[in-house]
Structure formats: structure tokens, C-alpha cells
Amino acid sequence: MEPPAVTSNPSSISNSNGGRSDKRHKAQSNADYLQIDPNSTFISSNPRTFEDLPENFLDTISPQQPSQSSLNHSLAEHTSSPQLASLAPMSISNESSSHYGINSMGSQYGGSSSLDKPSFSNGPAGLLSPLHIERRHTSGSDYNRYIKEEDNLETHLMMSSSQQQDIDRETPPAVSNVELASTMIASIIGEQRNSSPSPRAYQSGSKFSSAIKDESEGLDGGHTNGDGSDNPSSAHVAPKRAKRVYSTTDASDPLNAEIDNDIYIDTRELCKRIAYELKQHSIPQAIFAERILCRSQGTLSDLLRNPKPWNKLKSGRETFRRMFNWVQQPLQMRLGILDMYKSGDATEMNVLPKVAGMSPPTPAQNVRQSRRSHSDGGDQSGNKRPRLVFTDIQKRTLQAIFRETQRPSREMQQTIAEHLRLDLSTVANFFMNARRRSRSGPNNDEPAPYQQVRPITPPPESPPRANGSAPRQSGGSSRRLHPTSLQHVEESVSSVAESAIAYSRELAAHEENGEDYKMEEEEGELAAIPDDQTVGGIYDPQDEVQAVSI
DNA sequence: TTACAGTCAATAAA
DNA sequence: TTTATTGACTGTAA
Incomplete structure (x- = not known):
């Protein structure tokens, strides 16, 4: 598949700051996010709370209700960011409109989407939703759910910032x-x-x-x-893992469509969306994780329950990027690759319509499998890694x-x-x-x-x-x-x-x-x-x- | 060197 | 079966 066309939306230019040159400035002036369709109904997942950390981690502490903060948190979490990425509408049925759809959110939030700039440098045309510029003080729309009000935002920033610093400073070596x-x-x-x-x-x-x-x-x-x-003392010597090799860099793969640095993806909402999709279509995490994300089930589970804010992600963005790009796909496509997977038949995989350049079975999976089979192959070194x-x-x-x-x-x-x-x-x-x-x-x-x-x-x-x-x-x-x-x-x-x-x-x-x-x-x-x-x-x-x- | 981010993957829990 | 948890590995950055 040829490199996806750039989804350049004229309106994007309207965002004066346009340049990533001054992100700070941008952050200050606009909170433009790539947003998730607010109309979407997500499964209200119970966000993982601190208590979920190491087991019994805080068993001595009064349990706190995880809930309500969830939303607030979600809001507070993604603060001043460039642009909020919007997700294609939930596709319960055949999302005709979402095909290459860029439409979804635009009209909802003030019509023409004002894209700051091509949100994706090389994303397949239509795969990416338009970016919507939203002023922080935008009011009266669900959109607010995704954008923190400046006041709170700043306060929040301050708090988190100082908190983080505190944490980072940490306790001195005792x-x-x-x-x-x-x-x-x-x-x-x-x-x-x-x-x-x-x-x-x-x-x-x-x-x-x-x-x-x-x-x-x-x-x-x-x-x-x-x-x-x-x-x-390393008796249990776990076999060291081989270096992973994923094909998440295949430019022809829509899932690898890049996302501009100025784009901010609401990972929390994205994860809710993903969780919803998985549930809606009975897609096991393991399948999705390996097939779409090239990650393990456990990793996906953790990410879904505890997504890091986009602006705090480093290389980890790749995974979210793939999630994001996946949800941008038309339902048919979205499920296509998964269906192929389900078939579990290599030949069939070749028969099925090649979905928009979707990458073949995840290398990750193959790697693991090959590794497994390798070890299973009578090689005594193939013991499972014992786990403490x-x-x-x-x-x-x-x-x-x-x-x-x-x-x-x-x-x-x-x-x-x-x-x-x-x-x-x-x-x-x-x-x-x-x-x-x-x-x-x-x-x-x-x-x-x-x-x-x-x-x-x-x-x-x-x-x-x-x-x-x-x-x-x-x-x-x-x-x-x-x-x-x-x-x-x-x-x-x-x-x-x-x-x-x-x-x-x-x-x-x-x-x-x-x-x-x-x-x-x-x-x-x-x-x-x-x-x-x-x-x-x-x-x-x-x-x-x-x-x-x- | 050390800390950390991102994950894997074993295995516990639901 | 599927999802959640979590000890450890691996690559990076400071």
C-alpha cells in the first residue's frame, strides 16, 4: 500500500500557532486535542486505582473510592495539549460515515473542523479524524469533557507538577x-x-x-x-528474551500512520473506546494485543486500565497510536484483520481481502511463537521462565x-x-x-x-x-x-x-x-x-x- | 552507572 | 477463557 495520503485539512492552518515550533505557546493558547467522539458510549471501566498496584499494597490504608474521580481525573489528566484527536464514531454497525471519515466530530463541535495542521504526516487519507481546535474556554458542549478548563487545568498542572517534583525528589536515601x-x-x-x-x-x-x-x-x-x-545466586536463571522485532514501523500499514507531535490523544478515552470495541465485538484482548498492537495481552490489559497521558508517553505512544489508528478504520476493516486472525488459517489470511494494507500477523506474535516452538523443541533450555x-x-x-x-x-x-x-x-x-x-x-x-x-x-x-x-x-x-x-x-x-x-x-x-x-x-x-x-x-x-x- | 519506560510473559483471579 | 497482576528483561537517556 502506498503511503497514506496526508490528511491535511485546510482548516488546520487556521490554528495560527500551527507550528510545533512553540508548543509551549500553543499549550497556553489552545487546547487542541484529538478528541474522541463524545457521543460514544463507553463501557465505564473501573479505572485502576493505586490500590491496584502491588497487591495489598495499601491494604493498610482506607480504601478510597475509585470512581468519581475517574471522570474528573480524565479531564484533569490531559491538560493543556495541542490538539485533541477525535476518534471515529463508534461503529456498531457499518460505519459508512466513518470511512475515511473524517466527519464524525467536525460538525459536532462547531462545524468545520479547524485543523491545526495535517494531523498525520503520512496517515492514510481518511483514516484520521479531523482535528478540532477548541479554545480552552469553549463551553457548552460535551467537548468540555475532554478539555479541561483552563483554570482547573492550570491548577491541576501546578499540583501535578509540584507533586511530581516531590515524588521525583523522593525520599533521600534512608x-x-x-x-x-x-x-x-x-x-x-x-x-x-x-x-x-x-x-x-x-x-x-x-x-x-x-x-x-x-x-x-x-x-x-x-x-x-x-x-x-x-x-x-541466580539459580532460577530465566532464559533471557530475545530482542523483539516488530513491524510497527511499516509505513504502509495504516496502523502505523504517524501522528503529529502537536496532536494530543486522549488516551483514556481512547482506551475506553478500545475496550468498548473489544467487548462489543467479543475480541479477546490477546487477539487485539498481538494482532493489532503487537503487544502481549498483559500489556494491553494494563494499558487499557491504566493509560498514561499522551504527553507523558515516549516510545509508548506507538502502541496508542496503533490503537488510535485502528479505531479510525471502518468497522469492516477494523474487524477484518481480526477475523483473519480468528480463522487461524494462514492460507485464508491470504484469501481475505487485504485490508488497507494491514500488516500481516504481528511479528511479535510470530516471534513469541517461534521462540516457544524453539524451546519446546526438546531443548531443555526451553523451560518457562520461572517467576518469583x-x-x-x-x-x-x-x-x-x-x-x-x-x-x-x-x-x-x-x-x-x-x-x-x-x-x-x-x-x-x-x-x-x-x-x-x-x-x-x-x-x-x-x-x-x-x-x-x-x-x-x-x-x-x-x-x-x-x-x-x-x-x-x-x-x-x-x-x-x-x-x-x-x-x-x-x-x-x-x-x-x-x-x-x-x-x-x-x-x-x-x-x-x-x-x-x-x-x-x-x-x-x-x-x-x-x-x-x-x-x-x-x-x-x-x-x-x-x-x-x- | 543508574533510573526509568515499555514490555513480556508467567500466573492469579474472575 | 479471558483479564489482571506483577517480577523481570531490554533499550534509552541522563
Whole structure:
């Protein structure tokens, strides 16, 4: 297929700023987004909240209602952005109008779409919806749902901005925690023996993941299979994955139609739309993910539930871009490729109408399959990558510590690792993932740098966490610990350890009684891991040792 | 080197 | 079966 024609809409030029030259300016003056058809009815998905992060991550914190903020958040999330991309209308039937349709939204929002500029440099003609310039203060239309009012917007920006900064600044390395952590966590060791490395995960608690990657093995990193040498403790040595090769760069593929930098896609709405489509047509995530996005099911699931704002995406935009381009396709086309997939018959795939240059079966899928078959082929190295599953205690301890300090020093991590019998890399990964995942989520509404036009005054009060995920940090405050708060950190860590120990003690007690702990676990949780603030219970380390030691 | 973004993919949960 | 979760891998950027 030849390169898609540029969807240049004359009106786009109307947007004076036109140039991406000054995005800041643009952000200030116009909030032009690529918008999603507001008429579309989406499945109201329950946005993932902070609570959804690491399991029990905040089990000690009062649950917050995820809901209402969802919408607000959505609004607040995508703030001053260039242009809001509109999605083709929902296609329940044969969306005749959406064929190359650029019509959908135009009329709805003031008629002629005023495109700022060709939204897609090389998108297939008609594939892309027109861009609609909307002034921030545009009023009286659903459109407002997508565009945050300037006031709120700015406020929001300010808040998120400062919040982000706070977060980024993070807690200073709690070096002083090391000893404390060591001491406190040490008492957990005993129980670790009991609950440690679940059998299913690893054979031995001391052989978890490999430690820090041995970069010296080559840039390719991962491809050196001499893991054994990487780290003496890397017994479970997971086969390193081969470098992925996707064909998401095939210019002839409409799904790869580029999106101008000035375009802002409301990823949240886009995801709702995708979710709707999938549900509407009973398309499994796995199919869509691999076939359309060249990604795994899990990745898609995560993205749909927790989309990052467009302006915060980097290379990840590609995935959303494909989603976006996909929904721009006429229903027939949209489903065409999926149908082919369903047929699962290679030959049939060739028979089916070639949809607008849709790319062939995703390389990703092929890669995985080939990799699989490779390993299945009697090659002993083809074992599935074992996956570590933290024991309850490990998880609780890590989570609790994370609540106090998201960025423990290397030393502290080492200490934690030792006491929890985990690899340093595992601990590091935990914190890395935790930080990342705590940042994401509904409350992740920091504007992109270039969109954040002004230095903003930090929000007076609080509530950076409009969606309820907040609690996790025992109030985001714990994240912003001042060096002077180390004392607090230490106390917290101490408490955390105590809690963990109390919990383990209870666990041991249950086991002693031959009870099915599973049944009691919840209770145990509540009792053992009290609220952040009320780390509770007094416990006697001695007892603990007795209780947990085998 | 280190942190992070984007994902994979195992596996838990629904 | 399908979706959600999450520990770890890989490439990049600072």
C-alpha cells in the first residue's frame, strides 16, 4: 500500500500557532486535542486505582473510592495539549460515515473542523479524524469533557507538577534505616524459612533472581546466557528474551500512520473506546494485543486500565497510536484483520481481502511463537521462565517499606534483600516497579513538560490524589520526606518490621494449629499489618522468633 | 552507572 | 477463557 495520503485539512492552518515550533505557546493558547467522539458510549471501566498496584499494597490504608474521580481525573489528566484527536464514531454497525471519515466530530463541535495542521504526516487519507481546535474556554458542549478548563487545568498542572517534583525528589536515601531495617527485619528471617520462596516459584530461597545484571557481558545484555556466571545466586536463571522485532514501523500499514507531535490523544478515552470495541465485538484482548498492537495481552490489559497521558508517553505512544489508528478504520476493516486472525488459517489470511494494507500477523506474535516452538523443541533450555512470587511476608515488608521510602538507598536495599532472602536486584526491581506503578494510574496527571507552560505555584492544599490512590503513601507526604524526616522513616520502618513480624507470628500460630491459613489470611493481614499510621501492636521479638522458627 | 519506560510473559483471579 | 497482576528483561537517556 502506498503511503497514506496526508490528511491535511485546510482548516488546520487556521490554528495560527500551527507550528510545533512553540508548543509551549500553543499549550497556553489552545487546547487542541484529538478528541474522541463524545457521543460514544463507553463501557465505564473501573479505572485502576493505586490500590491496584502491588497487591495489598495499601491494604493498610482506607480504601478510597475509585470512581468519581475517574471522570474528573480524565479531564484533569490531559491538560493543556495541542490538539485533541477525535476518534471515529463508534461503529456498531457499518460505519459508512466513518470511512475515511473524517466527519464524525467536525460538525459536532462547531462545524468545520479547524485543523491545526495535517494531523498525520503520512496517515492514510481518511483514516484520521479531523482535528478540532477548541479554545480552552469553549463551553457548552460535551467537548468540555475532554478539555479541561483552563483554570482547573492550570491548577491541576501546578499540583501535578509540584507533586511530581516531590515524588521525583523522593525520599533521600534512608541510609540510616539500614541498621534499623536490618535489625527489625532480621527477626523476620526465621519465618522466611516458613513462608519463604514459595516452592512453586523457586526451589531455594537463596536462589532467586540474578543479582545486578552483569553489564560487562555485553551490551546485548540479556542475550548472554551465561547467567550462571552473572550471579552465584541466580539459580532460577530465566532464559533471557530475545530482542523483539516488530513491524510497527511499516509505513504502509495504516496502523502505523504517524501522528503529529502537536496532536494530543486522549488516551483514556481512547482506551475506553478500545475496550468498548473489544467487548462489543467479543475480541479477546490477546487477539487485539498481538494482532493489532503487537503487544502481549498483559500489556494491553494494563494499558487499557491504566493509560498514561499522551504527553507523558515516549516510545509508548506507538502502541496508542496503533490503537488510535485502528479505531479510525471502518468497522469492516477494523474487524477484518481480526477475523483473519480468528480463522487461524494462514492460507485464508491470504484469501481475505487485504485490508488497507494491514500488516500481516504481528511479528511479535510470530516471534513469541517461534521462540516457544524453539524451546519446546526438546531443548531443555526451553523451560518457562520461572517467576518469583514474593511470599506474603516479603511482599508486605517490601510494600511497607516502600510506603515509607520509595527510594531506599542501595545499602538499605541490600539489607532488605538479605533479610528477606532476596536478591538485591529483586529488591531493586521491586522498588523500581513500585515507583513506576505508583506514579501511573488515574492520578497520573502531570502535564508534559512542554505543556506546562508556566511555573506553577504549588497547590496550597493537597489532594494530589484525587482518585483515591493517595492513601497509599500514607499521605503522599511520606514520599516527600525531608532529610529531617529520617527519624520518621526509621520509626516507620521499624513499625513495618514489627507489623510483618506480628503477621508472621500469627501465621505461624495458625500453622501450628493446623489451620488452613488461607482461610485466615485476611484476618491475619488486618491484624498484622495495621494502618500506616497505627503500626500496631506490640510484639515481642522473642515471641516472634519462637513463633516462626521451625 | 543508574533510573526509568515499555514490555513480556508467567500466573492469579474472575 | 479471558483479564489482571506483577517480577523481570531490554533499550534509552541522563
